[in-house]
Amino acid sequence: MLIAVAVIFANLLADLTYNYLDPRVNGVANGEHNTGPNHKTNGCSFLEFWQTFSKTVSALSALACLPVIIFLAIFAPWIAPYDSSSSAVFQVGDIYNPPSASHWFGTDDAGQDVFSNFIFGARISLIVGFFAAFISIIIGGVLGLVAGFFGGRWENFIMRFTDIFLVIPDLPLMVVIVALTKPSLLNIIFVIGLLGWTTTARVVRSQTLAVKSRKFVLRARAVGAGNGHIISRHILPLVMPILVVQAVLVVSLAILNESALSFIGLGDPTTLSWGQMLNYAFGRGPCPLGMVGVVLPRDRHCMGGVGVDPARAGA
Amino acid sequence: MSKENFLEVRGLKKYFDAGRPALFSRESRFVHAVDDVSFNLRRSEVIALVGESGCGKSTLSLLLMGLEEPTEGTISFEGRDITHLNDKERKGLRRKIQMIFQDPYESLNPTQTIEEIINEPLLVHGIAPDKSERDERVKKAMEDAGLKPAEVYLYRFPHELSGGQRQRVVIAAALVLEPEILLADEPVSMLDVSIRAEIINLLAELRITRQIAVIFITHDLGSVGFFADRVAVMYLGRIVEIGTMLEVLEKPQHPYTKALLSVIPVPNPRLRRERIILQGETPNPIDVPSGCRFHPRCPVAISTCKHSDPPSITLSKTHQASCLLLVK
Numbered sequence: 001m002l003i004a005v006a007v008i009f010a011n012l013l014a015d016l017t018y019n020y021l022d023p024r025v026n027g028v029a030n031g032e033h034n035t036g037p038n039h040k041t042n043g044c045s046f047l048e049f050w051q052t053f054s055k056t057v058s059a060l061s062a063l064a065c066l067p068v069i070i071f072l073a074i075f076a077p078w079i080a081p082y083d084s085s086s087s088a089v090f091q092v093g094d095i096y097n098p099p100s101a102s103h104w105f106g107t108d109d110a111g112q113d114v115f116s117n118f119i120f121g122a123r124i125s126l127i128v129g130f131f132a133a134f135i136s137i138i139i140g141g142v143l144g145l146v147a148g149f150f151g152g153r154w155e156n157f158i159m160r161f162t163d164i165f166l167v168i169p170d171l172p173l174m175v176v177i178v179a180l181t182k183p184s185l186l187n188i189i190f191v192i193g194l195l196g197w198t199t200t201a202r203v204v205r206s207q208t209l210a211v212k213s214r215k216f217v218l219r220a221r222a223v224g225a226g227n228g229h230i231i232s233r234h235i236l237p238l239v240m241p242i243l244v245v246q247a248v249l250v251v252s253l254a255i256l257n258e259s260a261l262s263f264i265g266l267g268d269p270t271t272l273s274w275g276q277m278l279n280y281a282f283g284r285g286p287c288p289l290g291m292v293g294v295v296l297p298r299d300r301h302c303m304g305g306v307g308v309d310p311a312r313a314g315a
Numbered sequence: 316m317s318k319e320n321f322l323e324v325r326g327l328k329k330y331f332d333a334g335r336p337a338l339f340s341r342e343s344r345f346v347h348a349v350d351d352v353s354f355n356l357r358r359s360e361v362i363a364l365v366g367e368s369g370c371g372k373s374t375l376s377l378l379l380m381g382l383e384e385p386t387e388g389t390i391s392f393e394g395r396d397i398t399h400l401n402d403k404e405r406k407g408l409r410r411k412i413q414m415i416f417q418d419p420y421e422s423l424n425p426t427q428t429i430e431e432i433i434n435e436p437l438l439v440h441g442i443a444p445d446k447s448e449r450d451e452r453v454k455k456a457m458e459d460a461g462l463k464p465a466e467v468y469l470y471r472f473p474h475e476l477s478g479g480q481r482q483r484v485v486i487a488a489a490l491v492l493e494p495e496i497l498l499a500d501e502p503v504s505m506l507d508v509s510i511r512a513e514i515i516n517l518l519a520e521l522r523i524t525r526q527i528a529v530i531f532i533t534h535d536l537g538s539v540g541f542f543a544d545r546v547a548v549m550y551l552g553r554i555v556e557i558g559t560m561l562e563v564l565e566k567p568q569h570p571y572t573k574a575l576l577s578v579i580p581v582p583n584p585r586l587r588r589e590r591i592i593l594q595g596e597t598p599n600p601i602d603v604p605s606g607c608r609f610h611p612r613c614p615v616a617i618s619t620c621k622h623s624d625p626p627s628i629t630l631s632k633t634h635q636a637s638c639l640l641l642v643k
Contacts, residue, residue, distance in 0.1 A: 214421055215416055215418055215421035215422040216421065216422050216423055216424040218382065218416070218422075219414075219416055219422045219423075219485070219488075220424075220435070221382060222380050222382060222409065222413070222414045222416075223409065223413075223435060223436045223439055223488065223489075223492070224405075224406045224409035224410070224436065224439050224440055225435070225439045226402070226406075226439075229439060233424075233427075233435070234424050237424075237426040237427075238424075238425075238426060
């Protein structure tokens with residue numbers, strides 16, 4: 001009991017620090033929020049990037065968090081003290097154990113080690129996050145580039161199409177689509193990826209428009225370069241920084257979306273993600289000691305958010 | 316191919332659609348950016364195109380480059396009509412006609428090194444597939460453009476160079492294709508006065524060493540004096556006076572040319588002329604004045620100027636001006 005209270009308190013502390021570290025709060029407050037890619041001198045952009053980055057507390061802590069989580073996800077079978085997928089026989093005494101030396105975060109309703117589940121859960125959350133973000137960035141990037149570069153009728157069509165997607169509330173639509181299709185890992189990735197590209201498309205389009213009107217693009221045309229060459233050599237290198245920033249944002253959004261879907265019970269039932277753990281803990285009766293099971297996934301969840309979010313603050 | 320018809324422009328017009336003046340108007344209005352311009356350029360000749368801001372100089376250069384489609388008129392190069400070309404033909408022509416842009420701070424991609432910038436035209440045109448041959452050409456173009464020694468600049472980025480050096484990079488990137496015509500759209504207007512002379516000297520040199528014809532667009536009559544063979548003065552989209560450099564600078568006939576010349580600073584106070592300060596603003600190119608388009612600002616306008624558009628009057632074999640006062 002005592003331990004559970006201590007953990008809850010620690011969690012509260014973590015939430016508070018998260019608020020402090022959140023780039024949206026922190027960066028805007030002290031005016032350090034750097035919109036890097038719009039800098040005119042892009043010659044040594046990485047150096048500049050690093051100079052701002054290394055001054056931001058949140059960015060540095062994120063830089064520390066992110067590899068830890070990725071490391072945990074990749075080497076989960078070696079790090080986790082117990083195999084979460086094993087169907088070992090548990091006894092009644094193993095269920096809802098409080099944290100102890102052998103089970104750091106206690107055990108859940110099935111007698112499984114919560115700590116091991118966290119570590120394996122990181123895998124699914126990151127896989128969904130990165131793949132969904134990849135899909136979003138590709139779709140959003142291509143549509144934004146085409147709309148911005150070619151303009152005219154195509155731009156109108158693509159941007160109205162984007163607007164339609166932008167005004168649809170993402171989460172309810174995801175719920176509907178996932179409910180109608182099978183809630184498998186692949187489906188969830190596609191649904192999140194196919195609905196998350198709108199902001200990317202808009203941001204990339206505006207940046208493309210800005211770059212396109214610059215004189216060196218006209219000069220490239222005068223030299224005889226075709227559209228493909230101009231896009232790949234002149235537009236893309238200047239849109240890239242903004243695309244990277246956008247990618248980081250979309251990854252964190254995708255992780256959150258996946259957790260939300262899993263939490264309301266639409267996650268892939270055969271896999272275990274952070275959201276899924278929340279769902280189980282919530283649905284299967286958190287007794288006072290079992291609170292550990294509710295609280296801890298949230299904590300890690302924050303860590304995932306912290307890890308990805310401020311990385312974007314520096315960029 | 317006669318020497319006269321190297322580049323020939325006949326009745327070139329470019330109107331930009333300025334939209335309808337009111338919501339329910341039938342006809343849209345047009346900006347008369349270039350309105351009936353004709354001239355020709357001989358091989359390795361330097362022609363200066365002078366005029367104030369907004370008179371259509373830059374539009375004319377974009378038309379000659381094929382970056383804008385003309386509304387009317389023809390451009391022919393070496394006797395071949397190049398007014399409307401498909402992409403492939405246009406690309407081939409770009410090797411012959413190259414352009415230098417006004418603002419060297421904006422016309423270089425900040426993410427490319429100087430070597431990449433100057434190499435780019437060769438890559439685009441697939442010239443010299445061999446890497447070492449390309450390097451050779453890049454270096455030669457750089458040294459011709461006054462970036463010596465080339466090795467110092469090769470792997471720098473544009474923001475590490477001064478304005479004059481950047482403009483030399485732009486010139487080198489144009490020279491690397493070995494063009495026959497160089498369009499220079501106010502190449503020195505963004506540069507310091509001390510650098511201007513260097514760049515103009517460079518262009519004058521190139522014209523001798525490489526036999527390049529130059530169309531030098533400027534708003535500053537003073538800077539073209541010693542360099543151009545012929546001078547064309549533009550006003551509101553039309554060439555109002557064209558002639559050899561001496562004819563135009565020593566014996567200007569059109570009142571607009573006289574006004575432009577009178578405000579060039581003269582160092583010797585005894586030689587100072589009376590300045591003709593033009594009254595009023597440049598008319599809106601959407602509503603071009605009736606009759607002579609210069610009459611609202613012309614100090615010597617007569618009543619007929621309001622109604623009849625002056626024809627081009629031939630004053631000598633090379634000298635023409637459009638002014639009713641010259642009609643005898």
